[in-house]
Amino acid sequence: MILRADLNGGQITEFKQEATRRYIVHLLKSAADNDHTMAQFHLAECHLNGSKVDRSHTKALNLYRKLASRGISQAQVALGQRYEAGEGVDRDFDTAIEWYTKAADQGSEDGRHHIMFLRGWASFIGHSVEQSDIGALSYWQEVSTKSTNPVLKSIATHMVGWMHYLGRGTQQDELKGVKIIRENESHGFKLGEDQCLGSNWNSVSSDSHAAHKFFELCQLGSDKIWLCKHLMAVCLVNGFGTAQDQKRAANAFQQLASEGHAASQFWLGGCYYNHWGVSQDYRQAFEWYNKSAEQDNSYGQWMVGLCYSGGAGVLKDDNKAAEWFRRSAEQGNRCGQNALGRCYKDGKGVAEDIETAAFWYCKAADQGHLYAVKALKELV
Template identity: 25%
Template sequence: MTHIDVEILRTRARDGDPEAQFDLALRYSEGTGVPESPATAFRWLSKAAEVGHVEAMGALGRCYHGGLGCPEDLGLAIEWYEKALGRGADDVHADLAQVLCDERAEAHRDIERAVRLLREGWDRHEDAACAGILSELYEDEFRDEAESLKWARIAAEAGDGAAMVTLGYRHRFGEGVERDLKKMLYWYRRGAEHGDATAIANLAICYQNGEGVKVDSERAYALREEAAEMGHAGSRVWLAFALVDGTGCEPDPVRARGLLEELAEDDPEVAHDLADRLIDGPGLDQDVEAGLTWMQSAADRGYAPALTYLGVLAWYGKFVELDRAHALSLYQRAMELGDPYAVANVGFATLGGDEVPRDAQRGVELLVAAAEKGNAHAALWLAERWLEGAQDIPRDPARAVQILETCVAHEEDGDVLFHLAELVRDGRGVERNLERAMDLFQLAEINGRDSRVERGLLRRELR
């Protein structure tokens, strides 16, 4: 669109033409032919919506919903979505349902109505987004895996990229379906073809780990670049660390550090990971002072693992003054934020009576809580004692299996997966299942634990 075309459109908009106002708003929203300006887009949408432009009403609801060019206001978002719906809009069912499901909109939250809206949106318009959100609701709100899976399939077949990712994930881990890496790849590839950045990133993981395909680090890097260009934040971070380690590319630690420092300004998790590499990790020249500064920055922003990390340094006096009382206070703050590693550290301290009164029962309770949230150290420690029995911990092999399964459901860990595979293979605390053991050994390998010998022996037994 030329400058003259924009001025003609602007004149029509100023003269009160709602279609021109809506068109001009879209151009400011996207930066097409004019400088991108969410606030200006919001102003023109408001004018068009006030005189009954249906598409503008829905778009204005999205502005209030996401705080685009205006302060976020879920009540006003609902109001404008309702107006658009009342005027026959066919594209706001999913938007309105999402606000009604938003935990921040307590006064307006209505899950049952959201479900009705989503079903209506699907029945009337076959809106893939409606089917996709229904799948999420049945999974998260109603804990109905069968219904969630049904709607995920409907959404995916209708072209919803997020649902394709969900199906790929389910087939990768065997959640509600049989584990099948071919089907995983099928859905990730379909999602990638539909332009879903998460599907592209997950496909990169497959090439990185050799899941369903041969390991191809260069292909993984290229896919991550594609996802990052589409705005996938995790891929931007991955690419920066790939430059540190030379994964699929030539290592460039200087450029990598610059990229990571840029990302760390806005993301405390990146600040934590960068700090870890600078303090004690491979790939970057050691810079303890800068590392501690970044770690403190992440902690100051409420990132719990950073508090735990600083606590560990204080507990052992590594790079900082030894101060276990301070370490425990940092662990306590991290525990309040839900960090399982802090919970485990306090649990072990309580078991041993280190700086706190010894209390075996409380210590075990804390370790169980940590393991159930994905702490591998706690899970392995507990499993070993439940398998054999120990002081204050009676033998219970079934519970050993249970704690390992719960742990890896929250966070995959190669050692936990390997140990669980051994128990499933040997039938200790669980029914013997060689096929499942093979899958678990494969997952352990993907997560960094060498299981080639165990898988080779299992293949012979399975023949």
Template identity: 40%
Template sequence: MQSIDISPTPSPRRERSRPTSSQGRSFGSSQSSGTLTLAQRLTNFGLPRAVLIGIQRGDVDAHLTAARMVSDGKPANNPAWTTAAELFQAAADKGDLEAAFQLGWLHFAGIGIAQSDIEAIAYWHLVHSQSSNAIMKSIAMFMTGCCCYLGRGTQLDESRAHQFFCESMTPEFPFGRLLVYGDGKTESFSPVAVGFFQLCQLGSDHDWFCRHLVAKCMLGGFGVKKDREFAVGIMHELAYQGYSISQFALAECYCMGLGVPEDPVKGIKWLTTAANQGNADAQFALGGCYCKGEDVTQDHAKGIEWFTKAANQGNADAEFALGVCYCKGEGVTQDYAKAIKWLTKAARQGNAESQDWLGDCYRDGKGVPKNTETARSWYQKAAAQGNKNAQTSLSKLR
């Protein structure tokens, strides 16, 4: 597996980040592995003389070229990745954002460098906050969202994670929330998709979550030929190891018949397992099943219980669902004050349906004083996200 160059075309001027505290360190002469300096070890890789001279002079592009050349085709456990990591580090220390992007992956999976979620998320944050490269920016933002979702290198915060997922979505990189809610319709063989899959595959022998991402890519054919049966096999393995996000993904596969025969009983089993582990998305989904009577005996009280658990973790979908239940008096005593509370929480997270419902409440004076301008403001927010009901209500508002 090679180091992936995610730049669609060569850039005449490479992006630079702000200087770091370690900037100026000379990797061409002072770094060593055993008794050999980096420059001495590089001669063993048969690199072009021009590249070696560039490294000795501290040229960033030479460091990146060498990093790709020494790691090209190498599995993650090959010692060459240690050298590649040093070269990427040298470029990153001089402010190169592509090198920072690559270092995020290497730190995340512990390839050629010490495993560190904190370092990984720091490098990805640097990329998505400073880079103008849309591809790197989207993937770095997505991986930052994953760290928030998993609580790796940062506090576990599913609400913040979903915001990163939504912001990371572009036509070239539409993965986003499909990490969690996936119907298997992510097929793409674009250079970005292929590069992303290769990065995930590179780390899959070292890191369980990279393996999870490999399965999600194979489930939908994102950057790789679709192989749902193999993907479900990976999900099974990870689910039995106790990873709730994989348990939730496996539940979806059984409920929708993706890679396995459709089996709602097994779907509910894995959904419940993930929910009991505190996975807010699974709790929300399970709440929906009980409220609608889908694959389980309808039980509004249980549905509200699961919605509440998810909402208390900041899950916007669950907050919206609770708001609707209190508005309609479904499974609970009708209570517009509580409805407004939960709808507002979800709306402030950008949930378009909650914004639309909140607009209705302010327009009609349900649970709040009637206020046309506040209603208009919420309708506008929802309409801007493509909510048809809000667009219609906005056009009729006087």
């Protein structure tokens, strides 16, 4: 390879890395042509992702199918994934499960967990089986606790959190659900408490595989299950696993909010508050936050308090702000606890009381609320 004299060290390194990648693909092709099993498997991945070869679902599928028919469990799982996602073939959960089962029969835990994961979604949305929250939760819990697949594990864990939060398939435990969703947040799956349940002020766009898979599954069940439609709209607001479309999201929240779903009422309030897909309208935001709050949604209660505190869409009233913050805080909401702590610190709506302020700040800080942690340090 001839390098121009004016190239700097970084460009030279980049050229070397590119040459290395191309050489590796060349070796893969040579080994695959000589019927090397794992070379064919990795070459299929290259075709699937368009990595230094033409992106081709057809070529990838042909290689996966050839290897799967020879009993290679990794290829059986990969082929099942293509049917599950509808990549290069018509989406077919039954055929996906057939290939996952073949892999599981050979001892593949990944294959077995793919089956559990898919059966969880099928049970939840009633796809080819009777709808069952209990069944869905059971399948997802197994994937959440036992799978090492980061995509399956993160999505299943997130849904386990929602099931506890809403009391679907299990006794309702909002704090447990919130904790699960909060602790499940990761670089590969960015929908944590603040992004999916709480403040929702900062977008969490993501192009990760987990994000795309989550959006597709939520969209699949959006015509049957309100939570799927709600989560699909959350993804659309953020551009999480899909192109951002806040107008479409606001329309979905509007429908669900009108049906009385407190979580969607809270998010519709957020759309009006933040100018997401609708004209900014603090009065409308307050009305929807209030509807959510009246159904004991602790995030709605916190936002009603903030609206009273700042006079957003309603007359400013520190006393009412403190009342709503208290209702939220007493439900264990860390945002409400932090806000109530600030009320006691500043003497707004309540008598100034540093000890009580510290009490509520501690409650919020114990749940990882960063502003509460900072406020506590300032009190010392």
